[in-house]
Amino acid sequence: LASPLSPGTYLVANGGAAISVNAHAELLDQSVPAHKAYWGTAHGVDLVALDRWGLRADGIRPSDPRRYVIFGRPVIAPCAGNVIVAVDGFPDMVVPRVNFTHLAGNHIILRCGDADILLGHFQKGSVDVRAGQRLKIGDAIARVGNSGNTSEPHLHINAQMPGTTEAPFSGAPIPI
Numbered sequence: 001l002a003s004p005l006s007p008g009t010y011l012v013a014n015g016g017a018a019i020s021v022n023a024h025a026e027l028l029d030q031s032v033p034a035h036k037a038y039w040g041t042a043h044g045v046d047l048v049a050l051d052r053w054g055l056r057a058d059g060i061r062p063s064d065p066r067r068y069v070i071f072g073r074p075v076i077a078p079c080a081g082n083v084i085v086a087v088d089g090f091p092d093m094v095v096p097r098v099n100f101t102h103l104a105g106n107h108i109i110l111r112c113g114d115a116d117i118l119l120g121h122f123q124k125g126s127v128d129v130r131a132g133q134r135l136k137i138g139d140a141i142a143r144v145g146n147s148g149n150t151s152e153p154h155l156h157i158n159a160q161m162p163g164t165t166e167a168p169f170s171g172a173p174i175p176i
Contacts, residue, residue, distance in 0.1 A: 001078040001079055001112075001117070001157075001159070001176060002076075002077075002078045002079065002137050002138070003076075003078065004075050004076055004077070004078040004119060004141075004155060004157055005047065005049075005073060005074075005075065005076070005144075005155060006073065006074055006076070008049055008050075008073070009049065009050045009051075009054075010047045010048065010049055010050065010070075011047070011048050011049075011050055011056070012045055012046070012047060013046045013047065013048050013154055014044065014045065014046040015044075015045040015046065017043065017175065022043075022044070022045075024041050024042050024043065024044040024046075024158070025042055025043075026042075027039055027041060027042035027173075028042045028173070036167070036170060037167040037169060037170050038103070038169045038170070039160075039169070039170050039171070039172065039173060040116070040118070040158060040160025040161070040163055040169045040170055040171040040172065040173050041118065041156075041158045041160070041169050041173070042158075042173040043158055043159070043173045043174065043175045043176065044118075044156055044157065044158035045156070045157050045158065045176060046154045046155070046156050047070070047154055047155045047157070048068070048069070048070050048152070048153070048154045049068075049069040049070035049073060050069060051069050055069070056068060056069055056070075056152070057069065057152070061095060061096070061152070062095065063094045063095050063096075064094070064095075065092050065093070065094070065095060065145065065146035065152070065153045068095075068146075068152055068153040070144045070153050070154060070155065071123070071144060071145065071146065071153040072123060072143050072144065072145075073143065073144045073155075074140060074142075074143055075119060075122065075140075075141045075142050075143065075144060075155060076137075076138050076139060076140060076141060077110060077135040077136065077137055077138060077139045077141055078110075078112075078117060078119075078137065078157070079110065079112035079113075079117060079137060080112060080134075080135065080136045080137055081110045081111045081112035081113070081117070081134075081135060082110070082111050082132065082133070082134055082135075083108055083109070083110055083111075083129045083130065083131050083132065083133045083134075083135060084108075084109040084110065084111050084116060084131060084162075084168075085107070085108060085109040085131060085168060086108045086127055086129050086130050086131050086133075087102075087104070087105075087106055087107050087108070087127070088106045088122070088124065088125060088126070088127035088142075089106065089124065089125075090102055090105045090106050090124060090147040090148065091124050091147065092123055092124050092145045092146040092147055092153075093146050093147065093148075093150060095146065095151070095152050095153075096151060096152070098148070098149045098150060098151070099147065099148050099149060100149060102147075102148055103148050103149040104118065104120035104121070104148050104149075104156070104169070105120055105121045105122065105145070105146075105147025105148020105149070105150065106120070106121070106122035106123070106124060106126070106127055106142065106145060106147045106148070107119060107120035107121070107122060107148070107156075108120075108122075108127065108129060108141055108142070109168060110135060110141075111162070114161070114162075115159050115160065115161065115162075115174055116159070116160050116161070116162050116163070116168075116171060117157065117158070117159050118156070118157065118158050118159075118160070118169065119141060119142075119155065119156065119157050120147075120148060120155075120156040120157075121144065121145055121146060121147055121148050121150050121153070121154060121155065121156050122141075122142035122143060122144065122145045122147060123142065123143040123144065123145030123146075123147070124145060124147060126142045126143035126145065127141070127142045128140050128141060128142060129141055129142075157176070158173065158174075158176065159173075159174040159175075159176045160172060160173050160174055161174065
């Protein structure tokens, strides 16, 4: 995968195979029935941007998502493929509020070869692609926002085998 973000300084806020460094890793435990629908996100990576001082935001955990360095940054296709799902219209949440009903918020699923790439938590109204559209590496997708289940504005990305129509995040997770 190519970088889904423009040049800059980014920090992996969640990533890796252990729950101590990646909150998504708890989904690897398939004995919990609620995890099955989100299994594909178990190796997810959450990226935040840093300013020249190494800070993520203007202030200490501001409630306004626009005060975070990554908010509004363009997201680009990290691989060539077909858009399987494109969701837009969910509001950007005030930090630290979250939307537990629509966990990925505004998002797309891009099928690249045999794998699905989920990119999520986009800014409301910024999704520039639609289901069925063919993308090449570097094509504009959306802008980073704070929609869905987010602790602060960030870009979520994960790779997985295709899930089902009813549970699109349920495919086998693929480390990236």
